[in-house]
Amino acid sequence: MKIDVIPLGTASAVPTDERHLSALAVERKGQVLLFDCGEGTQYRLREAGLSWARIEAIFVTHLHGDHCYGLPGLLSTMELQQRADPVTLVLPPGGPAMLRAVPGATPARLSFPVHVVEADAAGTLGTVYETDEIAVEARRLDHREVFAMGFRVAERTRPGRFDPERARALGVPEGPAFGRLQNGCPVTTPDGTTVRPGQVLGPPRPGVVAAYVTDTRPCAGGRALAEEADLLYHDATFADDHAARADETGHSTARQAATVAREAGATRLLLGHLSARYPDPAPQEREARSVFPAAEVAEELRRYELDPREKEPDPVGPADES
Amino acid sequence: MKIDVIPLGTASAVPTDERHLSALAVERKGQVLLFDCGEGTQYRLREAGLSWARIEAIFVTHLHGDHCYGLPGLLSTMELQQRADPVTLVLPPGGPAMLRAVPGATPARLSFPVHVVEADAAGTLGTVYETDEIAVEARRLDHREVFAMGFRVAERTRPGRFDPERARALGVPEGPAFGRLQNGCPVTTPDGTTVRPGQVLGPPRPGVVAAYVTDTRPCAGGRALAEEADLLYHDATFADDHAARADETGHSTARQAATVAREAGATRLLLGHLSARYPDPAPQEREARSVFPAAEVAEELRRYELDPREKEPDPVGPADES
Numbered sequence: 001m002k003i004d005v006i007p008l009g010t011a012s013a014v015p016t017d018e019r020h021l022s023a024l025a026v027e028r029k030g031q032v033l034l035f036d037c038g039e040g041t042q043y044r045l046r047e048a049g050l051s052w053a054r055i056e057a058i059f060v061t062h063l064h065g066d067h068c069y070g071l072p073g074l075l076s077t078m079e080l081q082q083r084a085d086p087v088t089l090v091l092p093p094g095g096p097a098m099l100r101a102v103p104g105a106t107p108a109r110l111s112f113p114v115h116v117v118e119a120d121a122a123g124t125l126g127t128v129y130e131t132d133e134i135a136v137e138a139r140r141l142d143h144r145e146v147f148a149m150g151f152r153v154a155e156r157t158r159p160g161r162f163d164p165e166r167a168r169a170l171g172v173p174e175g176p177a178f179g180r181l182q183n184g185c186p187v188t189t190p191d192g193t194t195v196r197p198g199q200v201l202g203p204p205r206p207g208v209v210a211a212y213v214t215d216t217r218p219c220a221g222g223r224a225l226a227e228e229a230d231l232l233y234h235d236a237t238f239a240d241d242h243a244a245r246a247d248e249t250g251h252s253t254a255r256q257a258a259t260v261a262r263e264a265g266a267t268r269l270l271l272g273h274l275s276a277r278y279p280d281p282a283p284q285e286r287e288a289r290s291v292f293p294a295a296e297v298a299e300e301l302r303r304y305e306l307d308p309r310e311k312e313p314d315p316v317g318p319a320d321e322s
Numbered sequence: 323m324k325i326d327v328i329p330l331g332t333a334s335a336v337p338t339d340e341r342h343l344s345a346l347a348v349e350r351k352g353q354v355l356l357f358d359c360g361e362g363t364q365y366r367l368r369e370a371g372l373s374w375a376r377i378e379a380i381f382v383t384h385l386h387g388d389h390c391y392g393l394p395g396l397l398s399t400m401e402l403q404q405r406a407d408p409v410t411l412v413l414p415p416g417g418p419a420m421l422r423a424v425p426g427a428t429p430a431r432l433s434f435p436v437h438v439v440e441a442d443a444a445g446t447l448g449t450v451y452e453t454d455e456i457a458v459e460a461r462r463l464d465h466r467e468v469f470a471m472g473f474r475v476a477e478r479t480r481p482g483r484f485d486p487e488r489a490r491a492l493g494v495p496e497g498p499a500f501g502r503l504q505n506g507c508p509v510t511t512p513d514g515t516t517v518r519p520g521q522v523l524g525p526p527r528p529g530v531v532a533a534y535v536t537d538t539r540p541c542a543g544g545r546a547l548a549e550e551a552d553l554l555y556h557d558a559t560f561a562d563d564h565a566a567r568a569d570e571t572g573h574s575t576a577r578q579a580a581t582v583a584r585e586a587g588a589t590r591l592l593l594g595h596l597s598a599r600y601p602d603p604a605p606q607e608r609e610a611r612s613v614f615p616a617a618e619v620a621e622e623l624r625r626y627e628l629d630p631r632e633k634e635p636d637p638v639g640p641a642d643e644s
Contacts, residue, residue, distance in 0.1 A: 014402050015365060021395070039395035040362045043337055065398040065426045069391070073343070073361035076387040080336050094425065101423025103416070104387040 001133070001155065003028045003208050003306045005231050007298040008044035010272045012237050012251075013066045015040070019274060020300060021066045024212055024233055025050055026153055027303075033129075033136065034058045035151055035212040041070035042077050048301050052078055057088040057129050059136065060095055061214060062148035068095070072105035079110050086113035090128045090138065092147050093121040121147055132156070134207070139225050141216035144250030148215055152225040155207020155308060159184055159197070167200045208306040211266070214273045217247060218256040226264035230306045233298060234260055236271035239283045254284035258292035270298035323455070323477065325350045325530050325628040327553050329620040330366035332594045334559050334573075335388045337362070341596060342622060343388040346534055346555055347372055348475055349625075350456065356380045357473055357534040363392035364399050370623050374400055379410040379451050381458065382417055383536060384470035390417070394427035401432050408435035412450045412460065414469050415443040443469055454478070456529070461547050463538035466572030470537055474547040477529020477630065481506055481519070489522040530628040533588070536595045539569060540578040548586035552628045555620060556582055558593035561605045576606035580614035592620035 004027045011019035021038025025048060032055045034041070045052060052074065060068050071089075078087065089095070089107065096116050100106045107114035117128050125138035134155050141148040162182045164174075171189035172178065180187050186196045213222040214235035226232045234257035238246040246253050252260075254271050261269040269292055274281050281297045288295035326349045333341035343360025347370060354377045356363070367374060374396065382390050393411075400409065411417070411429065418438050421427045429436035439450050447460035456477050463470040484504045486496075493511035494500065502509050508518045535544040536557035548554045556579035560568040568575050574582075576593050583591040591614055596603050603619045610617035 014399050015368070017368065020365070039392060040365055043342070043362055043365075046337070046339065063425045065395055065424075069395045069398075069424075070361060073387055073391040076391075077336050098424060102387075102391075102420060103385045 001028055001207075001308065003153075003155070003210065004303040005210050005233070005270075005306065006048050006050070006303050007233065007270065007272060007300050008041055008048060009036075009038050010274055010298045010300055011066070012273045012275045013064070014276050016276045016279075018300075019276075020044055021070070022061075022214065022273060023070065024272075026210055027054075028134065028155075030054055031056050033153060036061055036067045036214075037070040037074055038066045039069040039073075042074045044301070045074075052081060053083060053085070055087060056085075057090065057136070059090040059128070059138070059151050059212075060092060061141070061150060061212070062092050062143060062146050063094055063098065064146065064215065067215070068098075072099065072102045075099075075107075075110060075114075076104045078112065083112040086115055088115045088117065088129055090117045090119070090136070090151075092119050092149065119147070119149055125149055137225065139221035141213065141221050142219035142250065143215045143217070146215075146250065148250075150211065150213035150216065150222055150225045152209060152211045152229065154209045157207060158205045158308075160202030160204050163200050163202065167195070170195045170199060172200070205308060206311050208308050208311065210306060213260070215251060217250055218252050218260050223260050223264050226260055226266050229264065229266040230311070231268045231270065231304055232257075232261050232264070232266040233270040233272050235273045236284055236288065236297075237273050237275045239278065240287050241283075242275075242277075254281075254288040254295070255291055258288035258290075258295050261295065262292045267294065268304075269295040270304065271295060272298045323350055323529070323630065325475075325477070325532065326625040327532050327555070327592075327628065328370050328372070328625050329555065329592065329594060329622050330363060330370060331358075331360050332596055332620045332622055333388070334595045334597045335386070336598050338598045338601075340622075341598075342366055343392070344383075344536065344595060345392065346594075348532055349376075350477075352376055353378050355451075355458065355475060358383055358389040358536075359392040359396055360388045361391040361395075364396045366623070367396075374403060375405060375407070377409060378407075379412065379458070381412040381450070381460070381473050381534075382414060383463070383472060383534070384414050384465060384468050385416055385420060386468065386537065389537070390420070394421065394424045397421075397429070397432060397436075398426045400434065405434040408437055410437045410439065410451055412439045412441070412458070412473075414441050414471065441469070441471055447471055459547065461543035463535065463543050464541035464572065465537045465539070468537075468572065470572075472533065472535040472538065472544055472547045474531060474533045474549075474551065476531045479529060480527045480630075482524030482526055485522050485524070489517070492517045492521060494522070527630060528633050530630045530633070532628060535582070537573060539572055540574050540582050545582050545586050548582055548588050551586065551588045552633070553590045553592065553626055554579075554583050554586065554588040555592040555594050557595045558606055558610065558619075559595050559597045561600065562609050563605075564597075564599075576603075576610040576617070577613055580610035580612075580617050583617065584614045589616065590626075591617040592626065593617060594620045596620075
């Protein structure tokens with residue numbers, strides 16, 4: 001299923017005329033997952049043509065204002081829009097307490113169900129949200145002394161493509177038997193032979209993977225989230241000229257982000273959380289591309305399309321030729 | 323001194339494509355007073371060409387999110403901009419506690435001085451901020467059970483215009499004596515006669531007055547703030563068709579806002595806090611103008627200029643002809 005990744009805010013701590021505070025939307029089948037919610041995100045969602053009502057889960061990396069100050073406003077707007085559907089909030093430690101202290105944003109008092117997942121500061125994180133078709137995993141990042149986590153959205157692998165010609169050739173009658181095979185169950189044909197799914201299904205089809213890794217120095221957690229990702233959005237706050245500053249403040253340079261992408265085998269890298277000190281991020285892009293050619297500065301409100309069909313193995317034939 | 327009133331956000335609780343959450347700037351001599359700070363205000367200030375560094379005081383009417391959720395972000399941006407100048411925050415009861423609970427927005431931990439004035443829920447409010455040249459008065463409004471206050475910015479009345487010809491004719495030597503008269507002190511001329519300021523100064527020159535009255539039903543506090551105001555920005559959330567809803571929710575109709583303006587003898591009325599249910603606020607404007615012709619729907623980022631010279635009495639001659 002096609003996924004669109006839409007950067008809504010790619011500035012670092014202070015907004016500029018071109019860049020807004022951190023937020024990124026992942027749209028799939030009309031539903032939206034929102035990563036970070038800097039101030040102004042409810043406006044950016046509108047400008048991106050994404051309905052507040054379609055947000056099913058919000059994931060906040062850490063409690064620096066530029067990543068979460070838009071959450072109270074978005075929740076209260078959802079309420080004012082008479083939302084009934086539930087929303088899941090995956091928050092850093094202390095996130096729920098902050099919301100409770102903000103009049104009008106207390107999850108328990110909102111008129112729609114809010115399922116809050118508070119990350120365990122000490123624990124390993126793992127899967128923090130899942131549906132039948134996707135799973136979101138969280139891992140600790142390295143953002144100085146501040147708790148920060150990154151996220152990886154992965155579609156579940158789907159069974160291989162079903163080959164109806166092949167099935168008919170093996171004597172499988174059209175109808176429910178086709179369905180059973182596609183659901184991974186063997187069937188017995190009228191002449192008594194057993195046909196296994198592997199004989200009529202292509203190889204399993206991996207889903208798309210997007211990773212959101214900011215704010216952080218380059219770190220193991222970020223690399224793990226980025227593993228074979230189709231698209232990695234990574235902290236690229238600084239260019240090489242401020243590498244020391246990056247380390248000091250718990251951020252990355254664009255080159256470091258590119259190195260993470262290359263080491264993780266990602267397909268594409270979006271450079272984000274760009275410092276306002278660079279009116280033109282071209283140096284960051286250049287430095288990143290010297291390490292990882294498929295790096296680009298994230299463009300706000302642009303839809304980066306991830307299509308799982310591009311990952312499908314060639315339909316050489318059923319998974320196992322009997 | 324010329325004052326510019328600049329509506330930054332004129333929507334009611336939910337932003338629309340055209341209207342942003344509540345905020346209004348008053349610029350005088352390059353310094354900015356900010357009234358309300360809905361989410362996104364720090365962006366709106368930029369778009370209005372108003373520097374964050376020039377904000378000397380922020381006045382929040384009440385703790386509904388659409389009026390205050392932008393405050394944490396603005397304060398943290400001021401800090402990130404290495405602000406050193408102090409800022410005054412005039413907040414409703416509970417305002418300081420809310421800020422303290424939001425990581426990164428705790429006034430005491432900001433790197434610049436923050437003088438917090440917390441309104442007394444029970445008390446009468448009065449002057450909440452003043453300089454040599456202006457005073458800001460607050461009064462309770464009527465916004466259902468929620469504490470809300472409105473504000474009146476008034477320039478101090480200045481002495482009348484000095485008439486140098488007149489002074490010379492009365493034998494006053496040029497130099498310090500002219501200055502003393504302009505500062506309201508009598509002088510003795512070389513031939514021993516006493517010249518009083520009133521003989522060489524025109525009538526006192528009233529300063530401009532702007533009033534910010536939202537969220538509220540029409541009420542005595544709002545009328546008092548609007549008294550003879552040059553410009554009144556008033557809650558006009560609804561048109562007549564939803565008058566009952568206005569009362570129920572603690573708001574006003576445009577007609578009611580106009581009635582307040584007329585009764586208070588205001589010069590001009592800006593209709594604000596406009597409900598998203600009206601894609602076109604023309605009905606509200608029409609209804610308001612039927613009561614108060616100088617009513618108009620507030621236009622965001624437009625500079626409404628208030629010039630005290632327009633209020634100056636005709637220079638008929640010194641205040642008291644001796």
